[in-house]
Amino acid sequence: MPTPEQTLKYPGATMAAGDSFRRAVSRDRFFQGLLWACGLCGFLLPVAIIAYLLSGGIHSLSRTFIFDYPRGTPLGARGGIWPAIQGSFALAALGLGLSLPLALGGGIYLAEYGRGRAFATVVRFLVECLAAVPMIIYGLFGYAFLVVFLKFGVSLLAGGIVLAFIMFPIILISVQESLLAVDDAYRDMALSLGVTRFYLFRKVLLPQAWRGMVAGVVLAVGHAVGSAAPILFTASIYFSKGGLDLREPVMTLPTHLYNLVSEAISFDQAFGTALVLILGLLLFNTSALLLRRIGGVNSP
């Protein structure tokens, strides 16, 4: 046993860093810088896209552009995009209205009632597959099954159902995952008080999980509303003067954008349309964020 004096004199006993330690520290610093740069991409990418759209499209934004229907020759060179805004909004609302209850129920089943059962495992796998199906396949299926076979025609109804197909797996997975993220100890505690799983869900799980569910809804809606492929053959029309009818086709923002660019009608109008689409989604995301901030009276 060395005496305290000996320990103090021990040559290795110093607080100064040695070479290998210093190398480890500089490696760590390098790694941190690298990760920071990756994080920066997450900031720059969306900001750059929005800035680009703003610079290209801000001058086409006007009262007429938002609230008028397309005019001019070729059609869309002048006038506005109100029917497309209306159509996209209606499709999103219809799709969400159809998919949300189903996805919510399915996610709750998978997380709470069917856990560990073979049926639930299979369902989850299939839903993940559904989420990975390319948009154009949804469009094709919607056309063949809804438009032609069920004779819905190219219509708001057919497009809404296709968008519901797209939103369903995304919402379902986020509902399930946000429920699974709640500590199992809560379930154990609540169930040992003799309550039912539904009571447990309503009083304990939902207040903790609904924020994650909202995030899933935002993701799903953004995904569905921004896509042209699924509604190209099922719901969209080149021109409309506005007005909504379930059996009639609608104009939508992404397909209108596609037409404006692919037929080189007007790049100014195209930028304006893209800007409106992005700002609309941004508005939706922000309101969801605010909802998550202010909500949850009982949350810890």
Place this chain on the structure above:
Amino acid sequence: MTARTEAIRLPAVPNDAPLPRSRYPLSFDVGFLSVSFHGKITLKDVAAAIPDRQVLAVIGPSGAGKSTFLRVLNRTLEIIPQARVVRGEVHFKGENLYGRGVDARIVRKRIGMVHQKPLAFPLSIRENVLFGVRFHQHWQGRPKDEFTQTYLERAGLWEEVKDRLRQPASALSVGQLQRLCIARALANEPEALLMDEPCSALDPVSTARIEELILGLKEQLPVIIVTHNLAQARRIADRCLFLADGVCLEQGPADRIFTDPASARVRDFVTGKIG
């Protein structure tokens, strides 16, 4: 279903267990109980007779099946997937808990449980206490505030929280949380209380408060407590049940188990030779 009191089947292990001539009848009567988990037997042929209004301490080394035994008594074992009772039966006040037509949720309401790690629901203190009664609706005309006060007082927490009943329960200290959990369990108006190492996360002062509480509670109902703390078992238990590797090695009055155990393994454990 007959109420069996004295005539229990003798367990297959050394056990004097002549039931103490208690003033109270039996609460639990466990007959040759075996439990499997993932197909592996974790509790084997455990038989026990637990008198009413006494504290039974379930002791033994880690992984002996103590918590499993506790969970069988109020059918919370079923919450854990892959765990099942393979054999045996549990009678509570003469009623077979695993009999036909018995709803596990009613069993859990009548036999309360306090877990190892105290955890409040993300609700106010008041709503935590009222969690069970809002579901089971056993108010019998009592106003909610009175109900809340009664059980917070019973758990010795009222004085500390009476001014912040509507604030989130998550702000409480661990010791207070555990008493809130006890209040929540008692508000279900159970006829027995199971406690799974209720003090293992607590400091000595909070532990002393809980022990005091347990001694008060046994005036009304049987308390079955799993504990790793032998000194605690000595302080509060009337009877002890010693489990090792899923087998009941010994059970009987606490003072006899601690002073003169029949099994060598139990002796080594209670004298601190093995941990």
